[in-house]
Amino acid sequence: MNPLLIFLLLTNCCLAATISSDASSQITSTQSPTTTSNTPEKTSNLPTLILTPAGTLVWNYTVIVGSETLQTLAPRLDIQNPDVFLLDNRYFTMCTDETTTSSSSSSASSSSSSETTIKKKKREDASVTSSSAETSSTITTTSSSSSSSSSYSTSFSTVSRCASQVYFMTRSSQSAYWSTTLMKIVDGIENATEYYRMLMNYIWSKGRYQVDDFIFEVDGIDDSKSSQNVNFTDFVFVGANASNVPIGSLGIGTPMNGGTNLISRFVEGKYISSNSYSLRLTRNEGDSQLVLGGINKNHYIGNLTVFDFIPVYDPTYKFVPESLNGISNTFPVLPISRFGVTSNPSGDSVLFNAEYSDTTTHTGTYPRAAVLDSRTFFNYIPYSTLxxxxxxxxxxxxxxxxxxxxDCTIKESGTIDMYFGDLEINIPIGDLLMPATDENGTQLTFENGNEACILRVLPDYSYGYSLLGTPFLKSVFLAVDHEGRQLAIANLNDTDIESPSDNEDQQYEITSGYIPFAITNNLTSYAALTLTVPSSTSDVANYTGPNTADLLSNGDIIRTEGGTNAYSANGAGGVALSGLLGTTTNSNALSASGYTGTSSSKGGAAAAYGGRGSVGLFERCSLYFAGVVLMCLSIL
Incomplete structure (x- = not known):
């Protein structure tokens, strides 16, 4: 019997499933969307962890580890990883400015101000500086689908040995090694259970299981309306001896194959009733909050919509072990059903194509499965939608x-809209931008004095699946029920809120299989969806349409034009998009390479890729640095 069918039957998914041979395999199913019928259970004592931003792109949590000499560490929030791991000082040295090579999942090189410069074609950890420099070494790989060097495989030849913070086992008399098989402390590192895991953001770590005393400072666990320390002895974590990231993980992901996670200890300690959480990452100044065991209704607006986890099928066994037949429903994966844009000035909206393409071999029709990740700076979506x-x-x-x-000034002009069935998530343009800087962290500006920004959206063909990073997560409220394999999302309430203790009347418990106030999604087609990990990925040719520019080594810039295979933006005969977010300077129809495009009176879009004209936000624009023109971005 098909192993995927066995898996789905055993997990009561009521599926009659088959896996197609295509890399975008789907599960054929009669599953209905999850319904909820419980009554919301109000509470006032949900443990709330206050997260601190590392720059503006990722979030950390401060934890105290050890005995005698207490160690203050700030591992990174990680919603994919179920494990807490810390970098062992015996294998990692503290980073210095000279050894720092900070980078993001699209190789963003970080300065101390967390302003990030993109370098070409790398995928590394989404880590930026907090109080100290963070680093990750360059990951050199060889792609199985190309003879050229690529960063999209798993054959790592370089390992990070520089860390922004390290854990000293020898500084705590309570530290020890741990066997997950015997479920007890063991003598000697050789008897400790070995650990290796790679996540779907390609972050990996290896080491041994250990225990030590952990102190978590939390709000909301009693009626004192003040922060309290929660102490866990023999807290199980991973002491990492190798990793491709320079900072540890505060893993709150779904345990795989019967394991446990950080939240499990709060359940065991009777602080919460289920292995669950909700997450609010703030756009504005203020506290980002991780609420364990429930939700705070103040954290979202509109409908909270629930989705069953979409299964992941990994025939490569990179992310899901062979012992599970490469099949797991423990990753936070949900179905994107459409994209669009809305203009703030007019309120007008445009809905993008229902079909998508990566320009190589894969085409499809939404919905498309996407995995969520809190350690990636970018959203990775289908190329044609990008x-x-x-x-x-x-x-x-x-x-x-x-x-x-x-141009950074576009950040207030509207929203990128993502649809999940009848739920519409509106992401402010500003949440998708970050400053464009040179290698020294100096801000680049346009000729008119406006700052240049990098669009935090990249094509997903390098992964082979879609991934939504922190640009998405900071625009949504997320609730996760690990036990029921469900997640719910809503538009974020980004207005300032009071402290967690002042919001106790808005707290409600998540119970197994039930997220309070979450309504059933209206998607039926996504029940037949799975996220399939391809056996190889494609590093396809970069876009060569009219909206391109080259930065030359001598500082001169030439703009390149599209070739004969000009891309039709919306797949409808080359008709241009409406351009709601710009102001047109030429509303005439434009054509090139056999494609004809039209520009709406609302203007702002380049006419069908291959078209040429002076349209969009800028009639003429150049990137400046130190008084030298670095980039001519004008459309001729």
Missing amino acids: IEIAIELNAYYVDSFGAWLV
Whole structure:
């Protein structure tokens, strides 16, 4: 019998499933969307962990580890990883400015101000500086689908040995090694259970299981309305002796194959009733909150919509072990059903194509499965949808950056809209932008004095599946029920809120299989969906349409034009998008390479890729640095 069918039957999914041979395999199913019928259970004592931003892109949590000499560490929030891991000082040295090579999942090189410069074609940890410099070494890999060097495989030849913070086992008399088989402390590192895991963001770590005393400072666990320390003795974690990231993990992901996670200890301690959490990451100044065991209704607006976890099928066994037949429903995966844009000035909206393409071999129709990740700076979406977004924002692709650039002033002009069935999530343009800087962290500006920003959206063909990072997570309220394998999302309430203790009347418990106030989604087609990990990925040719520019080594810039295979932005005969987010300077129909495009009176979009004209946010724009023109981004 098909192993995927066995898995789904055993997990009561009521599926009649088959896996197709295509890399975008889908599960054929009669599953209905999850319904909820419980009554919300109000509470006032949910443990609330206050997260601190590391720059503006990722979040950490401060924990006290050890005995005698207490160690203050700040591992990174990680919603994929169920494990807490800390970098062992015996294998990692503290980073210095000279050894720092900070980078993000699209190789963003970080300065102390967390302003990030993109370098071409790398995928590394989404780590930026907090109080000290963070680093990750360059991951050199060889792609199985290309003879050229690529960073999209798993054959790592370089391991990070520089860390922004390290754990000293010898400083605690309570530290010891741990066997997950015997479920007890063991003598000697050789008797401790070995650990290795790679996540779907390609972050990996290896080491041994250990225990030590952990102190978590939390709000809301009693009626004193003040922070309290929760002490756990023999807290199980991983002492990492190798990793491709420079900072440890505060893992709150779903345990795989009967394991436990950080939240399990709060359940065992009777602080909460289920292995669950909700997450609110703030856009504005203020506290980002991880609420264990429930939700706070103050944290979202509109409908909270629930989705069953979409199964992951991994025939490569990179992320899901062979012992599970490469099949797991423990990753936070949900179905994207559409993209669009909305203009703030007018309120007008445009809905993008229902079909998508990665320009190579894979095409499909939404919904498309996407995994969530709190350690990745970017959203990775289908290439054709990215082009539609770039046109609407009048973004320009710069090959030497490996990213799209826009004028930062566009951040207030509207939203990128993501649809999950009848739920619409509106992401402010500003949440998708970060400053474009040179290698010294100096801000690049346009000729008109406006700052240049990097669009935090990249094509997903390098992964082979879609991934939504922190640009998405900071725009949504997320609730996760690990026991029921469900997650719920809503639009974030980004207005300032009071402290957790002042919001106790809005707290409600999550119970197994039930997220309070979450309504059933209206999608039926996603029940047949799975996220399939491809056996190889494609590093396809970069975009070469009219909205491109090259940065030359001598500082001169040439703009490149599209070739004969000009891309039609919306797949409808080359008709351009409406350009709601810009102001047109040429509303005439444009054509090139056999494609004809039209520009709406609302304007702002380049006419069907291959078209040429002075349209969009800028009639003429140049990137400046130190008084020298670095980039001509004008559309001729």
